[in-house]
Amino acid sequence: MSRAALLVLADGRFPAGGHAHSGGAEAAVRAGRITGVADLADFCRGRLHTAGLVAAALAGAAALGRDPVELDAAADARTPSPALRLAARKLGRQLMRAARATWPAPELDALAREFPKGAHQPVVLGLTARAAGLGPEEAAYCAAYESVSGPATATVRLLSLDPFDATAVLARLAPELDQVVERAVAAARRVAAEGVDALPACSAPLLEIAAEAHAAWPVRLFAS
Amino acid sequence: MTTAASPQAAAVAPATSPTATLPPEAASAARAATTTAVRAAPAADAPQPTTSAGVRATARIVARHDGRGGTALPVLAGEGPLAPRRTRGSGAEARVLLVGAMSGPLGGDRLTVDARVEAGARLRIGSAAAxxxxxxxxxxxxxxDVRLTVADGGELHWLPEQLISAHGSDLYVTTRADLAPTARLVLREEQVLGRAAEQPGRLTSRLAVRIGGRTVLDQELACGPGAPGGxxxxxxxxxxRAMGQLVLVRPEFARAPVAARVLxxxxALVPLAGPAALVSAVAPDALRLRRLLDEALTELDRACAGPPGDLR
Amino acid sequence: MHLDHSHPATPAVSADAHRPDGTRRAVRIGLGGPVGSGKTATVAALCRALRDELSLAVVTNDIYTREDAEFLLREAVLPPERITAVETGACPHTAIRDDISANLEAVEDLEDAVGPLDLILLESGGDNLTATFSKGLVDAQIFVIDVAGGDDIPRKGGPGVTTADLLVVNKTDLAPYVGSDLARMAADAKAARGELPVVFQSLRGESGVAEVAGWVRQRHAAWTAQA
Incomplete structure (x- = not known):
């Protein structure tokens, strides 16, 4: 396994569509729930321990080779908002395109055939990590980090925040990222024996509710 | 330790419950006031298997189509703080109220409600107080732990009062509904963080709904001191300080899912990935939450193509 | 990347010249340029000029979702199923250059929805002079500037002006009013672009978009001839 592959996969410039998504930050900014750096930190922390943990566990389980179709169904059940399910599938499809060009693998081709309109992004991410020779920890790290880097980058654009402040928010979350990854991978390892119910199902009501409102806006900067 | 309640003797109209007609805040206060007394002097017909590990108690309810267009309750059994009582039903539907003896859950308690609706039966379960x-x-x-099972053609309405997380408490609550492909469900859950102006305890609540063996909803919410950050x-x-979920399962949603809508x-009202719909809501307090969910249910009732009748 | 040739049943990866079924795909032409230079108006005019001879569709990349797509819908230049918008997260140039995945998906979805296409026009959101399309996304690109944006733009150059397969200087009818020197613009463009073509156009004039439409026809013919 090449650890450098993790840098390629986790790079914010990896061309997999993430730049057009705010991870709920655009809706939270409009609602006045994010007005500055402190709110951003709180938002990211909440997202990390809910959607981020679930994504990390799904990615870890996919990287371990668990059935991606079952994992995709588990992701559906953990994503009540249809707007977020659609966003996750769009991102999954975009990541699939980038992954197949970067780390060609029969498993990726098979998943692309199974889900022509895209599987949930964390599932594709886990299989991509696998194709890149990475393990469940690396896959979970990517998913957990994306769950906070997306909103941080988006908020820099939305509120003209100082980019150093936004990056410092991410740096200060690092110990919690470690914890989330540990919890996610432990759950992912239990899937083989216990099935997908072993995966965490942590939810953030406002992320789900606001995603529906956001999807109905006629004019917006971000896709989600 | 199981007390099978005879429907006649145990009939309790919802209005006779001391807290049922109070607004949630008042209800909580009343509950808090009676809690100690109830725990100190357990009802004679409901011995509490108290151990050093806290109370373990299970309530069991089985609803069965009686062959004459009605629903019978061949099993209606409570234990300790869980006391199910049959109340006057309506038409084909049997009604059960979880009443009074509920004082917990306290730290270390382990309570279970197991309700099963057999093929073609209709059951509505509520609770007399929060x-x-x-x-x-x-x-x-x-x-x-709440375990709800509904067989084909059966219908369950699970509409308990709020779950209030008091300061210093620590509760893990799970609700799992397992439905056959043509079963129907109306499920409402509400969590309230703290009694009036009180800091909440720690509350983790997981809700899973399975239809024909396929999980269509699996959501956990963790809050209060000690919960993960954010x-x-x-x-x-x-x-x-109040959040709620309203789940509707109807076979006809497979053909005609509800349209997602912000309420x-x-x-928000959303179609799930299966023949089910969810209303997810947050509100400043229990009253406003209930109003939101009631309005959503009324609207769904009107919009749904299902048979006429009050969903609640 | 031609990974697909070993997996013919799976979707195309990027700039493959063929669809998964082996047929040659539509030629994809990008239109970029600064805000207000007339990209959307040019796209609308091209649709009107070409829609009877070619099966075509449009992808817009707005800064604000769907604004340009909705303009095209209002103008009814094409049926709605032939116009789609890509959301760009406040960075339209990223969506056409650095991370083209959403645009590639939009292109695939259009062909799924309306059947095989001859031509797809991809319009970038109004951006700056450095925004260009990735070669993984388009087969040729048009850069649209206008005389009112300053007659020194061709001299200033930048990747769009210098390297686009066609440079369109739009709104020539306004030149007398804004004091732009068309001859100087032409000379500067020639200096910056060498043999690459430049079209001066006024959509209000008699010939309108005809010259640009002719160029697009040539590109389509050349693309088809390579099959």
Missing amino acids: TIALPGQVPGPARY WDGPAVLAGH GEGA
């Missing part, structure tokens, strides 16, 4: 999670003598979290922040609750500032 359930309050309180700190107990025994250290460690309390657990409250739970009260802008992504999760943002200071809201005001803190609520």
